[in-house]
Amino acid sequence: MGINIAAKSENDRTRPTVVVVGGGLAGLAATAALASRDVSVSVLESRPRLGGRASSFRDQETGEAIDNCQHVVMGCCANFHHFCRLVGIDHLFRTERELYFIGRDRRVNRFSATWLPAPLHLAKSFRKLSYFSWRELWSIARALKVLMRESFTSDSGSSNSPTQSPSSFAEWLAEQQQSDHAIRNFWQVVLVSALSESLDRIDCGYARKVFADGFLGSRRGWEVSMPIVPLDELYGTAMASWFRERNSRIQTQCGVKQVLIEGGQAVGVELRTGERLDADHVVLAVPFHLASSLFVESDQTQPILDELAGARRMESAPISSVHLWFDRPITSLPHAVLVDRFGQWVFNRSTILNELPDSTSDRQTYYYQVVISDSGECLRVGQAETVARVVQELHEVWPETADAELMHSRMVTEHRAVFSPLPGIDDQRPAQQSSVHNLQFAGDWTATDWPATMEAAVKSGYLAAENILRQLGDASQFVQPQPSLGWLSRMFFHH
Ligand SMILES: Cc1cc2nc3c(=O)[nH]c(=O)nc-3n(C[C@H](O)[C@H](O)[C@H](O)COP(=O)(O)OP(=O)(O)OC[C@H]3O[C@@H](n4cnc5c(N)ncnc54)[C@H](O)[C@@H]3O)c2cc1C
Structure with missing residues (x-):
């Protein structure tokens, strides 16, 4: 089971120490950023493997390592791609520059970019989709143009239109008079895959983001990359040596019982075994439904539990x-x-x-x-x-x-x-910096402007790490700028 987390090396006595609770992508991204700046990090993961919701297990019958689910990442996920380069796993992905859509007519529609600048780069493939009439394609294109010009505020799904704002993306589509066929064959196909929710439970701002960042804003945002090795290998063995070289300790099968708050600051964690591990900073990178359970209710923890109230309401x-x-x-x-x-x-x-x-x-x-x-x-x-x-x-x-x-x-x-990216969801997502100066939250559910994705997880980990580094006097930046809209997209969409 690896290392003795209680033991501090001579080196650690001089370096600031951070405990990261949770070895999913958020925890791993925070660790990678901190470890690359000579901070001593211990990752504590309750399961036997790293990767959290992106992991594999062995199928008894075939003996194969199978992923809990195929994970794909789009070209617009700048933080995720940066993370893979940082820890040296970027060569373990293949990128698809042609997507294959098959409608009820069973024809294979090859979807790829032409040389034209965004947002016209995909127009030819879109125009040739065999399962739409010209009329429908025109109606979808018109709605996309309106969507790109909207600036929804995330708090209530309200838009910049002077009329009553739609409460969900399904309502917005109804306002745009999209047909059932267009909804089932276009809007639903893209958004249910990207956000895993029905259209009546999707915030308009997040629906817009999928099309803006993924398909219309830049030439390569839509490209899909996928790992060529099982997820376990990707986030476990392939990264282990990188972490080892930077003296980061990864401890699996090590559940944390509670984060210890004393004298108004985080002082470490108590493990489920009863052991205590002290640290200068704590990053809590567990899923939203577990975050509150890691604090024992007291006057000291009440402000933290209040900050997590929105997370407790998430679905x-x-x-x-x-x-x-x-x-x-x-x-x-x-x-x-x-x-x-x-x-x-x-x-x-x-x-x-x-x-x-x-x-x-x-x-x-x-x-x-x-x-x-x-x-x-x-x-x-x-x-x-x-x-x-x-x-x-x-x-x-x-x-x-x-x-x-x-x-x-x-x-x-x-x-x-x-x-679930419900209308107004951003109101529920806490910032990474908690009210306790040396306690950070990380995870796809924290405030990142992204829906629940590996990109959100990595970005949250980077934000948490940057907060800690700033407190240590290091202004390093890990968060990647979102690829900006191409010039023609800006003209088209008035941005
Ligand atoms: C089936 C499925 C398909 C998906 N497909 C995609 C996709 O194609 N593309 C994409 O970008 N995203 C996809 N996602 C979403 C993506 O997997 C997540 O957004 C991302 O992995 C979340 O990372 P995280 O670190 O925030 O949380 P998690 O991965 O949940 O990590 C949290 C970790 O904390 C650990 N933990 C919990 N409690 C404790 C404790 N007390 N002590 C110690 N450790 C603890 C957990 O075991 C876990 O490892 C998919 C998710 C699923 C489930």
Whole structure:
């Protein structure tokens, strides 16, 4: 189980010490930033592995390390990409510069950029989407233009229009007179995958952000990168040596019982074993629904618990992934977006991981993963029905695979996958700097302007680290500027 966290090395006696509670991406990003500035960091993670909600486990039947869910990251996620470069894992991703959308007509629509500047770079692919009429494309384009010119304030979903502001993105779409077909085949396809919520539970500002940052603002924001190794390897073994070289201590299976607040400051943590670990600073990087439970109620902790009141009101949405092993290939595409279907994205895991079936083994399998965001329906109907529906859809999309035998399957549902980006959600998200000067909050749920993503987690970790470094007299900056709107986008959208 590794190191003795109670022991301080000679070196640590002279360096400021930080305890990071939680080894998800927020905790790891804070650690990476601090460790690169000669701060002594101990990461305490309750589970046996790092990565938090982005992790893998071993499937008993196939022996394969499978991710809890395929994680993808867009080109606009500047902090996440910076983090990967910082800790030397950026070479473990592949970037897709062509996306494949398949509508009910079963045609594969190849979506890629032309040489034109944003926002026109994707116009040609958009125009050619086979499952829309010209009229619908025009109506969607018009609504996108209006959306980009809106400046919603996040507190109530209110917009700059003088009329009554919409309370959710579904209401805004109704105002724009978008047809059911356009909603199911365009708006829902993009937003449910990105935000994992139904449109009536999405804040207008976050819906706008997905299109502005991802698709229309810059030429490469829409590109999708995905790891070519299991998440465990990416955030565990691949980063371990980088942390070791910088004397950061990573302790897994080490649950923290409470953050200790004494004399108006954080003095360390108490572990579930009863041990105490002192530190100059504490970063609390656990999920929103657990943050408050790490403080024992007292006069000293009341202001902190008050700051976390919004987090206690946050809601979460589930994401399910259906893992399928067939006896023959279903598609040679690396991924596909299934438009207006129950299963939303198919990932060809054998191709992405570059794993060819072992011809020397009796068992030759081709591994696919189908991701379903906002997956309440999967929970309602259960695993057997979900798998059956997804397999049926794959056979409908690729009828030539009707004979393919399903060798093995499993469904993984993360019930609290992401926080729901409900209208006005930003009011609930606390800043990283707590009211106690040496206690920081980090996590995708803290205030970052991003929905629940790896980008939000990394940005929050960087913000927490910057706050600590500033208190130590170091003005280093880790937070990356958001790629600015291209000149033509600025003209188009009057920004
Ligand atoms: C199924 C699924 C699919 C997703 N897909 C994507 C995607 O494609 N792209 C994307 O950008 N994002 C995606 N996300 C969201 C992304 O995974 C999260 O936003 C991000 O990983 C959150 O990181 P975090 O560090 O804030 O929190 P977490 O990952 O939850 O980390 C918190 C850590 O704290 C630990 N912890 C809790 N309590 C204690 C304690 N008492 N003591 C010590 N440790 C403790 C937990 O074990 C955990 O490891 C997905 C999430 C899920 C679940």
